[in-house]
Amino acid sequence: MKTRMTLTTLVALAVAxxxxxxxxxxxxxxxxxxxxxxxxxxxxxxxxxxxxxPLTLGAETEPIRLEFPRLKREDYLRELARTxxxxxxxxxxxxxx
Numbered sequence: 429m430k431t432r433m434t435l436t437t438l439v440a441l442a443v444a445x446x447x448x449x450x451x452x453x454x455x456x457x458x459x460x461x462x463x464x465x466x467x468x469x470x471x472x473x474x475x476x477x478x479x480x481x482p483l484t485l486g487a488e489t490e491p492i493r494l495e496f497p498r499l500k501r502e503d504y505l506r507e508l509a510r511t512x513x514x515x516x517x518x519x520x521x522x523x524x525x
Contacts, residue, residue: 439465440472444479451484451492462497470496479502 443461450459466472473494481487 436472436475440475440479443476444483445504447476447480447494448483451480451487455490458493458495460495460497462499464501466496467499
C-alpha cells in the first residue's frame with residue numbers, strides 16, 4: 429500500500445529534521461524559521477512541531493518553540509531586488525577586459 433504525502437507534509441518533515449537537530453545539540457529557548465518559502469505560513473508551525481517532537485530528546489518535558497519572522501514576502505522580494513540591482517550596477521561599472 430502506497431502512502432500519499434502532501435507538499436505541506438513533505439515541507440514539515442524537511443524542516444522538522446533540522447529543528448530537532450538544533451534542539452538536540454543546542455537546546456535554544458526559541459528557533460526562528462525564516463525564508464521565502466515559510467513566509468506567511470503560520471499554519472505550518474504546529475505541523476512542523478508535531479513532526480520534530482518524536483525526533484527531539486526531552487520534547488515531552490520541554491516545549492519546542494518556533495517563531496516566524498515578522499517580515500512579509502514583499503519584504504524579502506524588495507531586499508532581493510535591491511541587492512540584485514546593486515550587483516547589476518557594480519557589474520556595469522566594472523571595466524571589461
